[in-house]
Amino acid sequence: MRTSKFFISTLREAPSDAEIVSHKLMLRSGLIKRLAGGIYTWMPVGLRVLRKIESIIRQEMDLAGAIELSMPAVQPAELWQESGRWEKYGPELLRLKDRHQRDFVIGPTHEEVITDVVRKEVKSYRQLPLHFYQVQMKFRDEIRPRFGVMRGREFLMKDGYSFHASFEDLQREYRNMFETYTRIFTRLGLKFRAVTADTGSIGGTGSHEFHVLADSGEDALAYCPDSDYAANVELAEAIAPSEPRSSASQTMKKISTPGKTRCEDVAALLSIPVISMVKAIAIMCQPPDADSAQFALLLLRGDHDLNEVKTQKIVGEFRFARDDEIVEALGCKPGYIGPVGIESIPVFADRSVATMSDFVCGANEEGFHLGGVNFGRDLPEPLAVADLRNVVAGDTSPDGKGKLELCRGIEVGHIFQLRTKYAEALKCVFLDESGQSQAMEMGCYGIGVTRIVGAAIEQNHDDRGIHFPPAIAPFEVCIVPMGYAKSQSVKLAADELYISLKAAGVDVLLDDRNERPGVLFAEMELIGIPHRIVVGDRGLVEGKLEYKGRTDTEPTMVPIAEIGAYLKARLCEESP
Ligand code: ATP
Numbered sequence: 293m294r295t296s297k298f299f300i301s302t303l304r305e306a307p308s309d310a311e312i313v314s315h316k317l318m319l320r321s322g323l324i325k326r327l328a329g330g331i332y333t334w335m336p337v338g339l340r341v342l343r344k345i346e347s348i349i350r351q352e353m354d355l356a357g358a359i360e361l362s363m364p365a366v367q368p369a370e371l372w373q374e375s376g377r378w379e380k381y382g383p384e385l386l387r388l389k390d391r392h393q394r395d396f397v398i399g400p401t402h403e404e405v406i407t408d409v410v411r412k413e414v415k416s417y418r419q420l421p422l423h424f425y426q427v428q429m430k431f432r433d434e435i436r437p438r439f440g441v442m443r444g445r446e447f448l449m450k451d452g453y454s455f456h457a458s459f460e461d462l463q464r465e466y467r468n469m470f471e472t473y474t475r476i477f478t479r480l481g482l483k484f485r486a487v488t489a490d491t492g493s494i495g496g497t498g499s500h501e502f503h504v505l506a507d508s509g510e511d512a513l514a515y516c517p518d519s520d521y522a523a524n525v526e527l528a529e530a531i532a533p534s535e536p537r538s539s540a541s542q543t544m545k546k547i548s549t550p551g552k553t554r555c556e557d558v559a560a561l562l563s564i565p566v567i568s569m570v571k572a573i574a575i576m577c578q579p580p581d582a583d584s585a586q587f588a589l590l591l592l593r594g595d596h597d598l599n600e601v602k603t604q605k606i607v608g609e610f611r612f613a614r615d616d617e618i619v620e621a622l623g624c625k626p627g628y629i630g631p632v633g634i635e636s637i638p639v640f641a642d643r644s645v646a647t648m649s650d651f652v653c654g655a656n657e658e659g660f661h662l663g664g665v666n667f668g669r670d671l672p673e674p675l676a677v678a679d680l681r682n683v684v685a686g687d688t689s690p691d692g693k694g695k696l697e698l699c700r701g702i703e704v705g706h707i708f709q710l711r712t713k714y715a716e717a718l719k720c721v722f723l724d725e726s727g728q729s730q731a732m733e734m735g736c737y738g739i740g741v742t743r744i745v746g747a748a749i750e751q752n753h754d755d756r757g758i759h760f761p762p763a764i765a766p767f768e769v770c771i772v773p774m775g776y777a778k779s780q781s782v783k784l785a786a787d788e789l790y791i792s793l794k795a796a797g798v799d800v801l802l803d804d805r806n807e808r809p810g811v812l813f814a815e816m817e818l819i820g821i822p823h824r825i826v827v828g829d830r831g832l833v834e835g836k837l838e839y840k841g842r843t844d845t846e847p848t849m850v851p852i853a854e855i856g857a858y859l860k861a862r863l864c865e866e867s868p
């Protein structure tokens with residue numbers, strides 16, 4: 293490609309609403325242009341990156357035995373009513389009506405459609421297993437579209453769905469996809485980690501997320517450097533302390549703590565470590581057998597944070613209690629609430645709290661806390677003891693093989709064992725070997741293709757711009773002539789090099805614009821082309837060209853006759 297026949301449209305400054313570096317750089321380098329919140333045009337340079345990612349995904353999915361098809365974006369509401377998601381999906385689902393007032397949705401995902409295809413096409417176990425995939429635009433009306441393409445409303449996804457005659461066969465395909473995703477993200481040149489909710493064995497929980505590691509990631513991940521344990525903090529188990537509760541050594545006493553509502557402040561006032569504090573969180577929960585919402589207290593150690601996902605599994609759907617509900621239940625303002633003297637209120641304690649003795653907690657009286665508090669003496673044992681908190685760095689890994697560390701990640705892929713959820717709802721059945729009708733076992737496998745571009749940039753940038761992993765760069769090599777319009781010998785040498793590299797199958801961009809070399813250098817670096825060759829009169833006199841890798845500190849002079857071989861070696865070096 294010649295720049296003069298292409299379209300590059302960079303910006304000197306990123307728009308001020310871009311918060312994270314990848315969003316800024318994608319706008320500055322003109323990979324994308326914003327049309328509306330979370331909706332972007334992929335400009336020619338950006339589209340090349342996207343297509344390269346897609347191509348690697350397609351190659352690996354095809355190799356893994358999946359079959360590509362393409363499903364419609366617009367889907368009839370009836371299918372969503374059949375699966376029950378018309379009601380459940382909520383406002384993220386974009387609904388619309390056609391001219392006959394019939395309801396449709398713009399697909400946020402395609403379980404319903406693919407299950408409809410398969411239930412109509414597949415009747416016998418002999419036709420199974422099947423794995424269909426597509427690379428297709430999704431629409432989700434995200435409550436907070438942000439970070440550019442990272443959390444867009446319209447975004448490109450690779451979504452695959454597999455159908456099986458048995459759970460064992462689903463597990464086989466799940467492992468196949470785990471390995472396929474590992475190959476895909478390795479080939480894309482990304483630093484990533486697969487995370488799960490259990491001890492890292494595939495198939496345990498039936499779900500793995502693949503995360504690109506980056507400080508700006510929305511997800512907190514816990515991993516054990518001494519084993520393969522890795523899990524989203526939402527799910528990572530905080531195991532119970534190994535030491536039993538020590539016996540009480542203090543008597544309970546009321547302590548004046550005016551104006552101190554946070555554990556850290558109370559601990560500082562009393563000169564005690566915050567780990568000897570217990571904090572109470574008031575919630576309204578809906579136990580499955582209760583008619584109305586119930587007030588309850590959750591107890592956490594002073595330095596720990598509540599994990600809402602785990603808590604919901606224990607107490608059911610819940611929300612934080614309002615101040616007026618707290619005052620009504622406990623007769624006290626938030627900030628001083630605690631578990632003593634409230635026998636009629638259910639109390640759920642985190643595992644770390646259950647082993648504490650002589651602790652400090654709110655006194656249910658404004659301006660006061662209680663010290664020397666002990667379960668079984670000053671208050672009853674909690675109604676339930678459970679894992680309610682987020683793990684923290686230094687916690688014992690759930691597999692017992694070391695201590696946990698924390699990092700942040702961007703979820704770029706998700707594999708999931710759906711089992712028979714959709715097959716049962718949509719009556720997607722087959723006849724087994726004995727002629728019995730059975731619901732199919734299903735798996736689903738997603739990759740956020742557009743999100744990968746943002747994630748790759750989060751991992752690969754510097755103050756001059758993007759340095760794309762070579763496998764997904766918009767071009768592999770750029771040729772920058774110093775004076776293409778002015779020097780006949782530069783023009784000739786640049787054209788010749790361009791033609792020979794193209795003939796050798798190199799994805800090369802010749803920057804033949806009549807601009808100052810500084811401008812061309814800056815732009816090629818901004819859009820992240822990994823290899824650059826400068827053609828200048830001075831080098832040509834010596835029969836040399838100047839090569840520079842995007843992250844090299846110094847250029848290298850290479851004899852013209854050797855440039856092809858030199859480049860080839862550099863390109864091979866980098867392909868994983
Ligand atoms: P998230 O927790 O980030 O909302 P999700 O659980 O909704 O993700 P899936 O339904 O599993 O995501 O979708 C598969 C993949 O699609 C995700 O792993 C992610 O990479 C990508 N994806 C999901 N939502 C978006 C979005 N709004 N913008 C860009 N990519 C997305």
Ligand code: MG
């Ligand atoms: Mg989502």
